[in-house]
Amino acid sequence: MYTEGRMAQLIIALDAPDRDRALALVDRLGSGAGYYKVGLELFSRWGPEAVTTLRARGKRIFLDLKLHDIPNTVAGAVRSATALGVDLLTVHAAGGPRMMEAAVKAAREAGPDGPRILAVTLLTSMDTREVAEVWGRQVEATGDEVVRLARLAREVGVDGVVASPLEARALREALGTDALLVTPGIRLADGPRHDQRRVSTPEAAIRAGADHLVVGRTVTADPDPEAALVRVRRSMEAA
Numbered sequence: 001m002y003t004e005g006r007m008a009q010l011i012i013a014l015d016a017p018d019r020d021r022a023l024a025l026v027d028r029l030g031s032g033a034g035y036y037k038v039g040l041e042l043f044s045r046w047g048p049e050a051v052t053t054l055r056a057r058g059k060r061i062f063l064d065l066k067l068h069d070i071p072n073t074v075a076g077a078v079r080s081a082t083a084l085g086v087d088l089l090t091v092h093a094a095g096g097p098r099m100m101e102a103a104v105k106a107a108r109e110a111g112p113d114g115p116r117i118l119a120v121t122l123l124t125s126m127d128t129r130e131v132a133e134v135w136g137r138q139v140e141a142t143g144d145e146v147v148r149l150a151r152l153a154r155e156v157g158v159d160g161v162v163a164s165p166l167e168a169r170a171l172r173e174a175l176g177t178d179a180l181l182v183t184p185g186i187r188l189a190d191g192p193r194h195d196q197r198r199v200s201t202p203e204a205a206i207r208a209g210a211d212h213l214v215v216g217r218t219v220t221a222d223p224d225p226e227a228a229l230v231r232v233r234r235s236m237e238a239a
Contacts, residue, residue, distance in 0.1 A: 008206045008236060011062050012229075013037040013184070013216030014054075019046050025220060026057060032229050035087075037062040037214055051084040061086045062182075062214070064162075066120050068092035071102035078106035078117070086115045088182070088212075090162055093119040093149040101156040118182055119153035120162045121146040143167045147174045154179060165205035165213075172209030184214040188231055202232055206239035 012033045016022035022042055026033070036059050038050045043065060051061050063086040067074045074091060081089050091103045100119060107114040128142055143166070150161040150171055160180025163171055168181055175181075183205045202213055215232055222228035 008210055008239070009035055009212050010202075010232065010236065011035040011037050011182075011212050011214045012219060013039065013064075013214050014050075015039055015041055015216055015220065017041065017045065019050070019053075022046070022050070023053070025225065026054065026059070028225060029219075029229060032226065034058070035060045035062065035212075037064050037216075039064045040066070048080075048084055051086060055085050062088040062212075063115070064088075064090050066090050066092050067103065068095045069099070071099045074099050075102040075106040078103045078115070079109070082107060082110045082114050088118055089115040090118045090120050091158075093121050093153050093158075093161070097152060097156045100153055100158050104157040104159075116159040116180060117157075118160050118162050118180065119150065119158045121149040121153075121167075122163070143170050147171060150175060150179075160211070162214075165200035165208060165210055168200075168205055168208035168210045180212070181210050182212040182214060183210040184216070186213045186215045186232070187218055188228075188235060202235035203239045206236060 012029065014022050014025065014036045016025060036054055038061060042050050051063060054061055063081055067077050068091065078089060091100055093100065103117050107117050122142055122145060126142065146163050146167045147170055150163065151174060153161060154175055160182060161171060162182045162184065164185050165183040168183055171181055185200065186202055186205060189201050205213055219225050219228045219232060
């Protein structure tokens with residue numbers, strides 16, 4: 001069990017298709033949720049206002065755009081995100097060391113108020129067959145690839161990684177206590193997996209070493225999201 005004393009935080013994935021439904025959910029959850037993930041769907045429809053509106057409501061922001069471009073372009077995008085006041089920002093580890101290093105440097109320009117850069121290793125929807133197809137070589141275990149990419153990211157100063165909770169324990173052992181581990185793919189034990197394959201419960205993810213748990217449809221698609229949020233927090237407390 002991970003026992004370094006950091007309390008895991010819950011991030012709600014605000015993957016609503018439009019502004020009104022997103023804000024309705026935020027208002028419904030109220031003080032029960034203080035940290036939100038703004039991803040590609042919402043950001044593409046709503047733009048930077050998605051971040052500024054949530055910040056005006058006192059929420060912290062995980063901007064999950066999975067930046068993947070040439071180093072100069074990614075650095076510019078990081079500066080723009082920094083100006084919005086986001087707390088966490090993702091880049092793709094597959095973009096390579098120079099790209100990740102440029103992202104880190106751009107974030108550091110803002111000093112301690114800059115966002116923490118996270119590297120996305122493998123999407124939680126991918127299994128070994130799909131990873132092998134993408135890499136063009138045999139892949140025995142997704143966990144090995146996740147650790148390899150995570151180490152590459154940390155070598156150039158990336159603050160942490162986004163990875164399946166099933167890889168959290170191996171990542172904590174490989175990266176040490178300083179790395180920030182953010183785990184999507186969180187599902188309640190009796191809930192559906194949706195389109196993600198490498199999933200785990202909140203309790204198991206925390207015990208494996210996760211710092212932040214990203215919970216989406218487990219809460220947002222539930223007919224009673226407030227009650228679902230309570231169930232997730234109870235599972236977290238059990239850890």
